[in-house]
Amino acid sequence: MSHSSAAYPSAVPVGVDTTRASIARVYDAALNGKDNYDVDRQVLDQVRTVAPQVNDLAWANRDFLIRACRFLARAGIDQFLDLGSGLPTAENTHQVVQRMNPQSKVVYVDNDPSVLVHAQALLASNSRTRIAEADIFRPLEVLGNDTVRRELDFTRPLALFHIGTLHHYLGDDGPALTQTYIDALPSGSFVAIAHFHDPETAEHSELARKMEEKFIHSPMGSGRFRTRDEIQAMFGTLDMVEPGLVRCDDWWSDGPHLTPLSDVRNCIVGGVGRKP
């Protein structure tokens, strides 16, 4: 359920520009969150003219994140570097992994003022979860960040998430960007990526291109739908965990798909790689 900023003027956190769409708030709107404004919802309205089920992109991504958290916590990972945390919603990374292992440490990284202000409030009472402000598309900035270095032990395996983020990076050097992160991780670490996808089939490729056109030319200004090969390249030489890079809904789904997936669900893929 969303509400208008006009109805709740005092709810706008300091530093938040409600006249420009933000990636985090558009995503929040797609997940039926409450921390978004008209300008954010208008982006989705525009995409909806070519993809009425656009909210399913966000849900497929978010459900993949939750399942990846459970898998990694069960695999014994107890340190998480979650790049592009998004606005707090139900089942955030720290809640999923700390439910399974209360000792798990989580560092979120984001640069959106709405995210930072909400996360700081939410995490004030959680000593094992922190948020760092940095540009996730500048790996050296993140890897050198004081909070990241202080809270996470880079001599022990950790999980790094770039979930729902790299499609907002418009450059063609995504694989080099992720490789810088991978190089910094110790053996036994995992990397999880979910990314808007051009399925390269006549029907769904056209859908992906139309959504890309709307996202990139919206006030949000980003949202690239890359091919499978382009996304796979971002995992470098990591060993892919079964079933590899697949539609987010097909990555260890919670059960059989009882109804056909909406078309847009072909347009987002996810996978988890392990550093040998």
Ligand SMILES: C[S@@+](CC[C@H](N)C(=O)[O-])C[C@H]1O[C@@H](n2cnc3c(N)ncnc32)[C@H](O)[C@@H]1O
């Ligand atoms: C679509 S949300 C994904 C949230 C979460 N990872 C998930 O999958 O549910 C993308 C997040 O990345 C953040 N983000 C985008 N570009 C960023 C950048 N250059 N530096 C830091 N954060 C960024 C946005 O603010 C937003 O919170």
